[in-house]
Amino acid sequence: MSFFSPRPANSKPLSSKPLSSKPAMSDLTAEIDTANSWITSPVLEPHVCKLAMSAIEPVSIPIRLPKLMTATRGFLFPDAARWIPPRDPEASPSSRVGKEKPKLGSGRKHNRIKPPSDIVKLQDRLYYLLQPPLDLLVGSGQLNFPFNPFPYQLDGMAFLFPRYAGILADEMGLGKTMQAISTIRLLLCSGEVRSVLMVCPKPLVTNWLREFSVWAPEIPIAAIEGSSAKREFQWRSPQIPVKVANYELLMRDQSILTDDSMHFDLVVLDEAQRIKNRTSTTSHVVRSIPRTRSWALTGTPVENCPDDLVGIFEFLSPGYLKPGMPMPQIAKQAGDYILRRTKDMVLDDMPPKLYRDAQLDLTPEQWSTYESAEKEGVLYLENLEQSLTIQHVFELVLRLKQICNFDPVTGSSCKLERLVADIEEVAASGKKAIVFSQWVKSLEKIRDALQPFGPLEYHGKIPQKKRNTIIDQFKEDPNSHVILMSYGAGSVGLNLQFCEYVFLFDRWWNPAIEDQAINRAHRLGAKGAVTVTKMMAMGTIEQRINDVLDQKREMFDTLFSSSGDTPARNVGLSREEIFGLFDLRAPCGKKVA
Amino acid sequence: MPANQLEKKDATIAYFTVVDDERTGWTGGLLVLDRGGRPLEFQCTLPVRPTRAHEILFGPTLRAHLVGEVIGRVLLSKCRTPLALVCCDQPEGLTIESYTQSPVVLVREAAEADEGPITNDMLAESECVDVAGSSFLVPMERLADVQSLAAFYNDLPDAVEPFERIREAIKEAHSQLSRQSAEAA
Numbered sequence: 075m076s077f078f079s080p081r082p083a084n085s086k087p088l089s090s091k092p093l094s095s096k097p098a099m100s101d102l103t104a105e106i107d108t109a110n111s112w113i114t115s116p117v118l119e120p121h122v123c124k125l126a127m128s129a130i131e132p133v134s135i136p137i138r139l140p141k142l143m144t145a146t147r148g149f150l151f152p153d154a155a156r157w158i159p160p161r162d163p164e165a166s167p168s169s170r171v172g173k174e175k176p177k178l179g180s181g182r183k184h185n186r187i188k189p190p191s192d193i194v195k196l197q198d199r200l201y202y203l204l205q206p207p208l209d210l211l212v213g214s215g216q217l218n219f220p221f222n223p224f225p226y227q228l229d230g231m232a233f234l235f236p237r238y239a240g241i242l243a244d245e246m247g248l249g250k251t252m253q254a255i256s257t258i259r260l261l262l263c264s265g266e267v268r269s270v271l272m273v274c275p276k277p278l279v280t281n282w283l284r285e286f287s288v289w290a291p292e293i294p295i296a297a298i299e300g301s302s303a304k305r306e307f308q309w310r311s312p313q314i315p316v317k318v319a320n321y322e323l324l325m326r327d328q329s330i331l332t333d334d335s336m337h338f339d340l341v342v343l344d345e346a347q348r349i350k351n352r353t354s355t356t357s358h359v360v361r362s363i364p365r366t367r368s369w370a371l372t373g374t375p376v377e378n379c380p381d382d383l384v385g386i387f388e389f390l391s392p393g394y395l396k397p398g399m400p401m402p403q404i405a406k407q408a409g410d411y412i413l414r415r416t417k418d419m420v421l422d423d424m425p426p427k428l429y430r431d432a433q434l435d436l437t438p439e440q441w442s443t444y445e446s447a448e449k450e451g452v453l454y455l456e457n458l459e460q461s462l463t464i465q466h467v468f469e470l471v472l473r474l475k476q477i478c479n480f481d482p483v484t485g486s487s488c489k490l491e492r493l494v495a496d497i498e499e500v501a502a503s504g505k506k507a508i509v510f511s512q513w514v515k516s517l518e519k520i521r522d523a524l525q526p527f528g529p530l531e532y533h534g535k536i537p538q539k540k541r542n543t544i545i546d547q548f549k550e551d552p553n554s555h556v557i558l559m560s561y562g563a564g565s566v567g568l569n570l571q572f573c574e575y576v577f578l579f580d581r582w583w584n585p586a587i588e589d590q591a592i593n594r595a596h597r598l599g600a601k602g603a604v605t606v607t608k609m610m611a612m613g614t615i616e617q618r619i620n621d622v623l624d625q626k627r628e629m630f631d632t633l634f635s636s637s638g639d640t641p642a643r644n645v646g647l648s649r650e651e652i653f654g655l656f657d658l659r660a661p662c663g664k665k666v667a
Numbered sequence: 668m669p670a671n672q673l674e675k676k677d678a679t680i681a682y683f684t685v686v687d688d689e690r691t692g693w694t695g696g697l698l699v700l701d702r703g704g705r706p707l708e709f710q711c712t713l714p715v716r717p718t719r720a721h722e723i724l725f726g727p728t729l730r731a732h733l734v735g736e737v738i739g740r741v742l743l744s745k746c747r748t749p750l751a752l753v754c755c756d757q758p759e760g761l762t763i764e765s766y767t768q769s770p771v772v773l774v775r776e777a778a779e780a781d782e783g784p785i786t787n788d789m790l791a792e793s794e795c796v797d798v799a800g801s802s803f804l805v806p807m808e809r810l811a812d813v814q815s816l817a818a819f820y821n822d823l824p825d826a827v828e829p830f831e832r833i834r835e836a837i838k839e840a841h842s843q844l845s846r847q848s849a850e851a852a
Binding site: 137138139140142143144145146147148149150151184186196199200201203204205206207210211213214216 | 695698703704705706707708709710711712713714715717718720721724732733737738741742745746747748822823824825828829831832835836839840843
């Protein structure tokens with residue numbers, strides 16, 4: 075088919091025409107070429123057919139899109155403002171100068187209070203969870219301590235705070251006392267508890283009073299003591315929120331304690347291994363005290379067998395653990411109630427040497443001897459007048475220091491009582507300790523009292539050739555937990571890094587000598603931190619010497635604080651200071667107060 | 668409460684965040700603190716689970732809808748403590764300003780933990796105010812209000828950490844819910 079009429083043979087093709095020339099209208103006439111077109115063929119005659127199609131009708135399908143809604147749960151915490159102890163205006167400026175900015179995502183772990191599993195109600199659990207972390211409260215100056223607690227100590231407080239039953243079982247030297255006191259302080263300030271009973275061994279009562287005065291000075295506290303009538307008055311006094319009593323005294327006052335009108339919001343047992351035997355009278359009496367919360371503090375929750383723990387749990391939550399329970403079951407059930415850290419676990423938080431001042435009160439027998447000896451001694455020195463020499467004063471100091479160690483008449487010793495309790499804990503933890511004293515006689519008395527812990531001696535009376543054998547025996551013998559050393563023999567040339575505890579039974583004049591002694595245990599490469607316990611009889615010549623040395627250290631630290639290692643350690647007492655210990659006038663000098 | 672009438676002791680601060688968990692859904696929490704950072708009130712929602720239809724039809728606007736209009740709105744309406752300032756760590760949370768008279772701010776350090784750097788073009792017409800050691804991004808029209816409040820919060824231990832508390836509390840609520848469901852089953 076062609077839509078155009080045939081062109082004459084001589085005509086030029088259209089394409090060859092000049093572009094500018096337009097075709098004439100006649101050239102565009104469409105005709106059917108009948109010769110070549112199939113359309114005219116009768117064989118292919120076209121027909122027109124109609125095909126019926128129905129109209130497309132769209133159908134709408136609804137998709138339901140419900141409105142997104144939710145329900146809420148609400149919790150009010152009305153007592154929030156009373157949680158923190160009153161702020162010391164001098165110590166806690168609200169200025170944020172120099173405050174560390176929070177760093178999200180830096181993996182910084184907060185010391186957050188987490189509710190224990192026995193608190194079930196969501197409202198109660200959220201109350202604890204939504205409190206600010208303790209480290210932030212300390213950092214912001216809202217929560218004040220005389221010394222900055224280590225992070226693990228804040229964790230310990232966060233553990234105890236929400237617990238109605240709990241065991242703080244940190245290794246000795248990590249500060250269980252401070253953690254317990256600070257938590258009690260928070261609970262008292264929040265109004266969650268109003269009456270607390272602290273139970274401890276008799277030699278530790280004064281220590282608890284003293285530690286409270288340091289860590290919670292605003293909390294009234296009293297030791298239950300004196301005549302029966304006085305004690306009854308003290309027990310019932312609502313003015314004293316914290317009462318401290320020793321285990322023996324509880325037995326005497328059991329009838330008052332179990333009286334219907336008596337109730338404690340919190341009872342804390344120090345050295346709680348004392349009640350490991352469930353059938354003992356002490357355990358019975360302690361368990362009979364009406365109370366809401368029960369805490370136990372001990373460095374050795376298990377001394378001999380898992381049933382020791384069952385004994386402590388009889389106080390915390392009677393019947394929760396049963397004697398003879400398989401160990402894995404005990405571990406699983408008790409896990410949430412116990413917090414135990416060893417020095418190795420918190421090594422990063424701790425300084426290599428941790429100093430503990432064991433500030434002790436002389437026993438009544440020691441006091442009596444001490445007072446008369448000091449009175450007579452000072453009188454004697456005063457009478458010497460111009461012939462008084464520093465040697466005379468030294469003699470009196472030495473005599474008084476010996477009385478601070480042991481009463482020469484009765485042999486009574488507040489230091490020994492404390493040492494025995496501490497070494498018991500050291501031995502129960504499988505650790506070793508060095509005890510230093512200036513006098514061999516004192517060491518011999520200590521040896522007799524520490525017989526159960528395999529004491530070895532290393533001092534001037536031990537022949538030189540035997541000394542190496544003694545050190546080897548101390549290293550190797552698992553039953554030998556303590557070595558008794560004199561400052562002279564044991565202060566140099568020995569490496570006893572496996573010892574984690576050092577006790578200074580009495581103090582040396584010069585801190586440099588003490589440091590040498592301590593460094594027997596603390597050397598580079600020592601496997602853990604060393605806890606140094608410095609024993610000191612309060613209100614005696616020992617405290618006066620210590621105060622003078624502390625003042626001098628402080629002065630040197632202030633003067634040389636920027637130069638790193640200060641020379642303060644080499645400071646001893648000057649002539650004037652030695653006379654000043656007894657308020658004496660040096661023969662050729664002025665009176666030194 | 669208008670900022671200029673507020674007394675320091677009444678200077679509460681609310682923290683609002685929404686947790687999106689594949690298993691449980693979207694859960695919001697509003698924690699009201701006093702100016703020292705102590706909890707006064709906590710409101711949280713039950714988890715919201717949008718359907719596939721919601722996901723398709725809301726498209727990319729679903730998150731903003733859930734955070735602001737569904738969860739934020741209901742939490743603010745249930746809160747009983749008068750609020751002085753509301754803090755968010757999600758930019759979508761800023762839309763709750765329609766449901767409260769208090770200024771609503773974005774805590775930059777908290778938001779950047781998830782969103783990456785928050786730039787000026789992401790939040791048009793906003794200014795930065797330093798509160799309790801952190802940067803609060805505030806809409807221009809509420810700048811004066813927030814500036815006058817800032818000094819009230821000097822005792823706040825940390826202006827970012829409370830978001831963590833909400834997440835911990837939501838986790839706790841979820842675990843209790845699932846325990847209850849398991850017991851019921």
